[in-house]
Amino acid sequence: MSGKKKKEATIIAGNNAGGMTKVMIRFRKDWLLYLMLLPGLLYFLIFKYGPMLGLITAFQDYNAMLGWFGSKFVGLKHFKRFFMDPKFFQIFRNTLVLAFFNIVVYFPLPIILALLINELKFRKYKNLVQSVLYLPHFISWVVVAGICTTLFSAENGALTEALGGLFGREVRVLSESSFFPGLITGQVIWKECGWGTIIFLAALTGVDMQLYEAAKVDGANRWQQMWNITLPAIKATIITLLILRMGSFLNTGFEQIFLMLNSMNRDVGEVFDTYVYQTAMTNGKISYGSAIGLFKSVVCLVLVMGTNHIAKKSGEEGVY
């Protein structure tokens, strides 16, 4: 122990001039730490930053034979083509409609649900409700889509007849375009609403119970307690989630929509990600698909930075 310290001291004394050697000393002392970092670092470099460099594809006429280094550089050709594509407006509109439903209809629900769960008095009942509500989150989209397909199937769906009676005509939820946003949002609500409460409930465990006691002494009723104590306690969490949600504004649950798309509802269901897949993987236009993907990623980045900026300006804590 003391010998090791002495050795280090002599090294430092011998080389106290260079900054480089200080780095070397620190590296030698913690080399195992850097070794442990290696897998994670490689992962982020190869699979996260690698594709970012690969975005060069969007400015090339990518040819799989020639690769990134041999393909011809064509500048903004694919972007210009995308903005002229009649599909562009359609995709943009579909995405906006779904994102609008997501933020206006879905986003407030977990907050309300969390406030209601928070008001439950019996501990056991509360735990039971929470366990049941979290469950759908763990079910795959394939299963959710499968259940929906069988329930609303035109041939023998259990809910097809019920809806038919309600609307007075045969309703085809899976293929009629007007039902698509409702179907998608409904699935999101069923699957994620309960799970969405967990972060708010976690934030609420940190609230000082004395605040409620004091409010009661002051004569606040339960509504006032909720409005003035509980809600402000989760305000920061709500804003953080809203910022993140804005960032994923154009990331309309891809796998979910991919599973619910069919030839009948494609005109209202096609969104950025599904169109990228369709263009690049099905039709083989790799560069065009990358360009659409890049456009979407940039808009997302701008949105999240913008929302974060506004949140910070209005005195809230941002995400970063």
Added chain:
Amino acid sequence: MKQKKIKQSAASRVFDAANVLLLGGVSLICLVPFLYVISASLSPLSDILSRKFFIYPKHIDLTAYKYLLTSNTLLKAMGNSVIITAVGTFLSMTVTVMTAYVLSKPQLMGRRVLNAMVVFTMLFSGGMIPTYLVVSGMKLTDTWWSLWLPGCVSAYNMILIRTSISSLPSELEEAAVIDGCNHFQCFYKIVLPLIKPTLATFALFYAVGYWNDYFNSVLYINDSTKYPIQIWLRNIVMLSSGGFADASSVSDLGYVPPQNISYAVIVFATMPILCMYPFVQKFFTKGMMVGSVKG
């Protein structure tokens, strides 16, 4: 505690009762689809066609399950999914927790840059196609590595685990270092045992992610002998509801599968999660708490 409940207004009691009922109703909405599918999978086909069941079957008929258990492709797909999930979860947890541990160390050179690098990947990504090109460039397509590697570390999970490691008192590790532990021993013997609830939570998240993943397999796996259960399920559901699907991957059934079979496959594909859920569920709130505390 008792004397605090002196007075409760009538309105307050009405609210409590209504709240209990409302949340009970919401819980039912979450459960009914499960009960419906399970009872459908146990009903004879004639009951399904005439809809003589709802959340419990009128007659029990195990034909669907008998068919499935003799189907080699189903058992193969289940086996594939088990391997994909087990290996994937192990890989993801190892790399994520190790990276989180290192990035929580104040003496790490370039720590701020590295953390910023991780956060940036949450805000901006190369997207589907460039990622596909990287994966196929590494010749990983049609191997399970293409399911394990591209999503190996979730930046979000890594940051939450890092926060929970940072919240441990540093004296513990200092003491271990004095006793002669190196960084890896500290990590393995001191840190890991202390964050067990967090580890259980995130291992479950990764496992569920691998088990439920559908799109990565669509993108990277073409060889039908390597399909996971979710793709198999998708094909069965599409075939039995009259849609188009790759029939060859489920072909050893030899005919268009009737509806009760697709219900039974849904049960198969969901069962492992439902079985695991009660054991890990109690850790959620604890494991997620670290997320609400900003670090």
